[in-house]
Amino acid sequence: MTKTLPKTFRSGYVAIIGQPNAGKSTLMNALLNVKLSIISPRPQTTRRRVLGILNRSNAQIVFIDTPGLLKPRYHLQKKMMDYVGLSLQDADVLLIIIDVSREHHPLDIDFKQINKQHKPMILLLNKIDLLSRGKLLPLMKLYDQFYPFQAIIPISALQNDGLDQLQKELLPLIPYGPPFYPPDVVSDQPERFFVAEIIREKIFLNFHEEIPYSTEVVIETYTERPRGKDFISAIIYVERTSQKAILIGKQGLALKRIGSQARKEIEDFLGRSVFLELRVKVAENWRKSEHKLRTMGY
Template identity: 40%
Template sequence: MVGQKLSIVTDKPQTTRHRILGICSAPEYQMILYDTPGVIEKKMHKLDSMMMKNVQSAAINADCVIVVVDACKEPQKIDVVLEEGVGDRKDKLPTLLVLNKKDLIKPGEIAKRIEWYEKFTKVDEVIPVSAKYGHGVDDVKEWILSKLPIGPAYYPKDIASEHPERFFVAEILREKIFMQYRNEVPYACQVNVVSYKSRPNAKDFIQAEIIVEKNSQRIILIGKEGKALKLLATAARLDIEDFLQKKVFLEVEVKVKENWRQHVGLLKYYGYGGQIQSL
């Protein structure tokens, strides 16, 4: 809806960690969208708890809530998850359930899914979409606009987010980690952009670090003779160049910080305290 990709997308759960702000503007309106981490029912680390605070803080000033579910999966009750995600708000927010990936199942099955969610959940409306092909996205936009109050624009209408470029650079690299590596390794990784230098007569220089919790994870990331890390850096660089619309030189280093997901000070430094990350 904002016209460009801002949040990373993988086939693994809990890929989103930060509260990603997107801005969708037109002459007659402006929508501020927050993409939050999914609700974590079983919290394993302090990182999980801080991610949930980001979810709840996004709901404090929200005018409506959108829950996105996979239409290919069996329906499941989401009311408890919704209540935890909304947090301490006493008033009930207008809630839309978006059934994504409708292009992958038969129309008859979509109708059954819609009927189930309308019957067994407390959402106000269910809209099937195919985000991949853009089908139904305008219906979602119209639903949101019907819930927004009249007021001034909060941001200039020519920007899509308030996050700095280096935030998205780090997110692109983290997305590639999720796509290239399996099991626990991607979840144990934190990506920081240590240095970003614009060079008028040369490629922009980006120095990034990947933080892991164990040396064994570092070994897996680097791979034999550094081949895995080189493959990762190349894939990330190509997407970063596409995002920035310029050539870059990307340098990636892997470091170990034991149990960083349990270290509150580090988590706040890495931007999990709810503020916009600017590392």
């Protein structure tokens, strides 16, 4: 049974593009008002594209959260940049997000190069909560010289500031058309994807240096049990034996901490209780191996 939609219904894809740590994932979560994309203070937390679907009475806007722009140094990073490329192709509108609390190098991002297909592009100056007032206007003028943006909008994704204006500017740029997804879904990824992402986030938050980057999480078993807790078994892959020891920790305490933090958040996300089992395995140099990456779904 399909309800007739108004002719003015809009539906389209909006890619969120920017450098590592600019606040792309924070922005998508804020726009959707749900935590879909994992966030950490470290760059390169997001490795794949994550769709977030915003359903409104007059539009369906599908946001694409992407990995941060970088020059790939190993195969995983190349894959990450392939996801950015695909997102650029799929998008109807591009949101370029910049962290204004860093030093500004407008030419770090080649706007024309990014937007080869001449799509409508909005520039978001993010983290204005960290910027002194007088600095904003000169910055907006500066970026205005570099590209004919549809709009330049100062925002704070963290504090939900400027997001109404963003939606107002964005809506008219979305093409007319029927929705791509049913109105009750928020993403195209299955639950197990988000479960793996939550575990990965806890690893990013609890470990330093190379460990988070050397880690991948694969869900091995995911059994829903209508009477009793769901059973989820995940494998945490690291690149070396020494990393395995660090991840497990003395008497398994480090791994236990990851497990309990992740389980709580998984339960919030799924809205039901789960039994979470974590195991650590070594997959030597998986980030550089095309074959291993493929088995991990990249």
